[in-house]
Amino acid sequence: MLKRPPLSLYIHIPWCVRKCPYCDFNSHAQKDGLPEQAYTEALLADLDNSLPKDENRPLESIFIGGGTPSLFSGNTFNHLLKGVQQRLQFAPDIEITMEANPGTVEHDRFAAYREAGINRLSIGVQSFNNDHLTKLGRIHGRDEACNAVALAREAGFNNINLDLMHGLPNQTIDGAMSDLLQAIDLSVEHISWYQLTLEPNTVFHARPPVLPEDETLWGIQEQGQALLASAGFEQYEISAYGRGRQSRHNRNYWQFGDYIGIGAGAHGKLTDIESGLIQRHWKTRQPEKYLARTDSFISGERTLANDELPLEFMMNALRLNQGVPTAYFTERTGIELTAIETELKEAVSRDLLDADYLNRLRPTAKGRLFLNDLLSLFV
Numbered sequence: 001m002l003k004r005p006p007l008s009l010y011i012h013i014p015w016c017v018r019k020c021p022y023c024d025f026n027s028h029a030q031k032d033g034l035p036e037q038a039y040t041e042a043l044l045a046d047l048d049n050s051l052p053k054d055e056n057r058p059l060e061s062i063f064i065g066g067g068t069p070s071l072f073s074g075n076t077f078n079h080l081l082k083g084v085q086q087r088l089q090f091a092p093d094i095e096i097t098m099e100a101n102p103g104t105v106e107h108d109r110f111a112a113y114r115e116a117g118i119n120r121l122s123i124g125v126q127s128f129n130n131d132h133l134t135k136l137g138r139i140h141g142r143d144e145a146c147n148a149v150a151l152a153r154e155a156g157f158n159n160i161n162l163d164l165m166h167g168l169p170n171q172t173i174d175g176a177m178s179d180l181l182q183a184i185d186l187s188v189e190h191i192s193w194y195q196l197t198l199e200p201n202t203v204f205h206a207r208p209p210v211l212p213e214d215e216t217l218w219g220i221q222e223q224g225q226a227l228l229a230s231a232g233f234e235q236y237e238i239s240a241y242g243r244g245r246q247s248r249h250n251r252n253y254w255q256f257g258d259y260i261g262i263g264a265g266a267h268g269k270l271t272d273i274e275s276g277l278i279q280r281h282w283k284t285r286q287p288e289k290y291l292a293r294t295d296s297f298i299s300g301e302r303t304l305a306n307d308e309l310p311l312e313f314m315m316n317a318l319r320l321n322q323g324v325p326t327a328y329f330t331e332r333t334g335i336e337l338t339a340i341e342t343e344l345k346e347a348v349s350r351d352l353l354d355a356d357y358l359n360r361l362r363p364t365a366k367g368r369l370f371l372n373d374l375l376s377l378f379v
């Protein structure tokens, strides 16, 4: 039977100092002055419009992403989070993450973020190699990245993630390992380690840099995973490694939980128990149009059809190394397990899915390696 899953909130801040050539996120180079106050008011109005009827679930997590949220002041987030709390109850152990760019941080700001209630920072380091950082168009160098972690600790953050990318133009296996070693040395709780991809509509896609050969990419992946494991980082998702901590917010996405998305271009997913429908929504993308509020902020919404739900669910759940309890499938899609039993058995027989599938839907090591093959069974 369909149940209401845990609820999270995603808040998008769509501005950056400048646009990185590899980035396809909804981020725009800031012109002079940011409309912090007007945008905050718009976010709260957007939240008012987005609240499900009779919402009484406590918020498990909030993720303030971008863009570069650290361009906004602590005061702004204080006001915003208070506004959110007037509309939604916070779980006692709520995780509130903010993305920070090492080129925009200073001590007083970090202290103010902590005071506003933000209790997890995700710092966009990408690499500790200054040559790579320049080619990636980053506004910071290695020293600013190390300094950002030190400042975050001083300000009282005890839950820090570093975003790193690998497979960078001309990167060697040793170069990628040296980035990881530096991150490990900083004793953070979490590392998100993404392989650089060339996304359509980016400068890198139009003028592709020379990326490492497949053999090097494979070596980076294998040696990097071993290095992170030896330093006590458990890989719990394709790109996520935690030492004693995981990202509760992302885990809720992967467990097919609910989330409201507010801000320019933000996406959300909500389950309506009464109608038995699961809906996705997305908001007006252009910051100027979003601010002008000519519509209800909603750019589109869509009800997920029953025949697409198994794939939607698996695309999330099977990213997790430990998968999810099997009961989540029916509770979070409303579909009986028997409807996909043939596909599950086929996945087990091909050694892509753990044989214990009646208890847990978990990819095998082979299933993780050939995730697309595993997912194609549910198309």
Ligand SMILES: C[S@@+](CC[C@H](N)C(=O)[O-])C[C@H]1O[C@@H](n2cnc3c(N)ncnc32)[C@H](O)[C@@H]1O
Binding pocket: 022, 023, 024, 025, 065, 066, 067, 068, 099, 100, 101, 102, 123, 124, 125, 126, 163, 164, 165, 194, 195, 196, 197, 198, 199
């Ligand atoms: C939404 S971005 C924003 C983070 C923050 N604005 C920053 O760049 O410091 C989140 C992360 O996605 C990763 N990312 C962005 N574009 C990518 C790409 N083309 N390939 C792989 N990872 C990418 C980067 O590690 C980045 O920190």
Ligand code: SF4
Binding pocket: 015, 016, 018, 019, 020, 023, 024, 025, 027, 066, 067, 068, 101, 124
């Ligand atoms: S700072 Fe982050 S969000 Fe902004 S353009 Fe660069 S990668 Fe994208």
